[in-house]
Amino acid sequence: MITHLDDLNRRVFVYERLMECMPHAAGAIDTNGVFFFINQSACELSGYAAEELLGSSFALCLEPADQESVAAQVFRTLRTGEPTRDFKTRIRRKDGETRIISFALYPLVESGQITGAIGTAEDITSREHADKQYRLLESVVLNAREAIVITEAEPIDPPGPRIQYVNHAFTAMTSYNADEVLGRTPRLLQGLDTARATLDEIRSAVERKAPVQVELVNYRKDGSEYWTNLSILPVADHLVGFQTDVTERRRHEIMLERKLAEANRRLEEGALAGLFPGAGPATTLLRQQIGEAAPSRRMPVLILGERGTGKALVAREIHRLSDRTARPFVAVDCTAIPATLFESEMFGHEKGAFTGATGTKRGLFQQADSGSLFLDEIGELSLEQQAKLLVAIQERSIRRVGGTTAISVDVRIIAATNRDIVQMMSDGRFRADLYDRIRGFLVEVPPLRDREEDLDVYVHRFVRQWSEEEGKTITEIEPSVMEAFHRYPWPGNVRELEFVVGRMVARAQDGRLTTDLLPSEISGRRAAATAPSTPAPVAPADRAAGPRRELSKADIEEALERNNGIVRRAARDLGIARNTLYRLMERHGIRPR
Numbered sequence: 001m002i003t004h005l006d007d008l009n010r011r012v013f014v015y016e017r018l019m020e021c022m023p024h025a026a027g028a029i030d031t032n033g034v035f036f037f038i039n040q041s042a043c044e045l046s047g048y049a050a051e052e053l054l055g056s057s058f059a060l061c062l063e064p065a066d067q068e069s070v071a072a073q074v075f076r077t078l079r080t081g082e083p084t085r086d087f088k089t090r091i092r093r094k095d096g097e098t099r100i101i102s103f104a105l106y107p108l109v110e111s112g113q114i115t116g117a118i119g120t121a122e123d124i125t126s127r128e129h130a131d132k133q134y135r136l137l138e139s140v141v142l143n144a145r146e147a148i149v150i151t152e153a154e155p156i157d158p159p160g161p162r163i164q165y166v167n168h169a170f171t172a173m174t175s176y177n178a179d180e181v182l183g184r185t186p187r188l189l190q191g192l193d194t195a196r197a198t199l200d201e202i203r204s205a206v207e208r209k210a211p212v213q214v215e216l217v218n219y220r221k222d223g224s225e226y227w228t229n230l231s232i233l234p235v236a237d238h239l240v241g242f243q244t245d246v247t248e249r250r251r252h253e254i255m256l257e258r259k260l261a262e263a264n265r266r267l268e269e270g271a272l273a274g275l276f277p278g279a280g281p282a283t284t285l286l287r288q289q290i291g292e293a294a295p296s297r298r299m300p301v302l303i304l305g306e307r308g309t310g311k312a313l314v315a316r317e318i319h320r321l322s323d324r325t326a327r328p329f330v331a332v333d334c335t336a337i338p339a340t341l342f343e344s345e346m347f348g349h350e351k352g353a354f355t356g357a358t359g360t361k362r363g364l365f366q367q368a369d370s371g372s373l374f375l376d377e378i379g380e381l382s383l384e385q386q387a388k389l390l391v392a393i394q395e396r397s398i399r400r401v402g403g404t405t406a407i408s409v410d411v412r413i414i415a416a417t418n419r420d421i422v423q424m425m426s427d428g429r430f431r432a433d434l435y436d437r438i439r440g441f442l443v444e445v446p447p448l449r450d451r452e453e454d455l456d457v458y459v460h461r462f463v464r465q466w467s468e469e470e471g472k473t474i475t476e477i478e479p480s481v482m483e484a485f486h487r488y489p490w491p492g493n494v495r496e497l498e499f500v501v502g503r504m505v506a507r508a509q510d511g512r513l514t515t516d517l518l519p520s521e522i523s524g525r526r527a528a529a530t531a532p533s534t535p536a537p538v539a540p541a542d543r544a545a546g547p548r549r550e551l552s553k554a555d556i557e558e559a560l561e562r563n564n565g566i567v568r569r570a571a572r573d574l575g576i577a578r579n580t581l582y583r584l585m586e587r588h589g590i591r592p593r
Helices: 005-023 040-046 066-081 125-142 168-174 191-209 247-273 281-293 311-321 337-345 383-395 421-428 433-440 446-471 479-487 491-507 551-562 567-574 578-588
Strands: 025-030 035-038 086-094 099-109 113-123 147-152 163-166 214-218 223-235 239-246 303-304 329-333 372-376 412-417 441-444
Touching: 005 214, 025 040, 040 113, 066 086, 066 113, 066 372, 086 491, 147 168, 147 191, 163 446, 168 239, 223 247, 281 311, 281 441, 281 446, 303 311, 311 412, 337 383, 372 446, 383 433, 412 433, 446 479, 551 567, 551 578, 567 578
Parallel strands: 303 412, 303 441, 329 372, 372 412
Antiparallel strands: 025 035, 025 113, 086 099, 099 113, 147 163, 147 239, 214 223, 223 239
């Protein structure tokens, strides 16, 4: 016969076995918080043996920093009978490892009295770490500077995949709240053509399982337009889009394109007006180089060319066509500044800096602030002057003589020289680091002898110009005069031609320019037989003579061989400028010795 005691013992045995088989840690404490029961899972979780835990306080397993808060919660349950659920805390295992657990505690009640409590605990360390990592990544994505949008991977065909997630940057970029776009398609932000293009990019990303990138126009909530660079990345069964607002960059590009177009248009107008007359290849290349250099705001320009070719005119035109056109253009003749006054002239001086400094003076750099500083004949500066100039250009600031404060300056440097600056660097007469700072855009102004096809245009331009100056009307130019002009090498280039024509116009009688008006250095080079048939009328500005024969690679190699590889002598032998010969050598792949 089974007694009541036997039944009770059997039930205790079942419950103990049930507790032992539980996958979670379980135990029971008395009203003092001392364990009187513990299961195997609790031993595995804590690292302690059952005999070490039984008879010990629950605080044995707790992280010291957490003991006070856990004790308060446990004794509240023992005192009030109110269960504790999902309470997170940390335990310190016997081996010193810290784990994160979630425990629940329920009171044991006998005859209406709380006699202890039974509890279970679950190791949630991995889950907590994963949750923490997820929250960190979510925070990073949510607060990323790039706008991020996550959509379904399908459908690819219209109306397209639906938006499932957007971050703060996306809502700021589009002016839509998250709840206004979630569940909608990206077409909400796009015009019809843009939406079709985006779907094509999505299709490409899905098919190739690789990221794609596209720039497109989107529309904000208020209808305003903005440009975005969109990168689409397939991830599992979703598409992640990273968007960067490139509106300002696109506006700048469009502005530069318009400025370049305007610069080219104005250059053409300038050419028609006689600023850079002629249609030969050398003049066309010059106009192209000016058009490329002018729109840049800060990139320096180095102008190379012989004396009299018009380097200063090129510099002024570059400034005029730039967005600094309304700001100062300060031209500096580097040959005219005494070495002892270089710093004072370029950077200014403070009152009392030296004898005679009766007041503060703004230097040329400050005078050109926000505009362009033209350093004409920069190759004439000494190495010491070059070093001082380099510091100002490099630091974008100057220090007045006698001053201690650095003054920021915003100038675009345009430099010019008639020297072979590459040879000067080889000879140690020009600093390579300064060359690197001024050689942004390179503009080469060809000598007049390399623009023979444009010579007639220049002659007729100067005839009209000087006729107005002298109050005369020139109706004829003898063909023999033009023949003499074409034979002469014009060492002084366009400037020499201008004043030769000017003197001839001033001396002309009966509206004719004849051979007897030619200077001796030009008339003395005339061929023995010149037989003009009829006087040549003054031609319109766009008329040009026939081009001279293009020098071949063999011509250049023979000239170099005759002159022992010395480029300067070979150039003189060929009747061209040294810079022109260097350019032709580069074109034909001829390396200097």
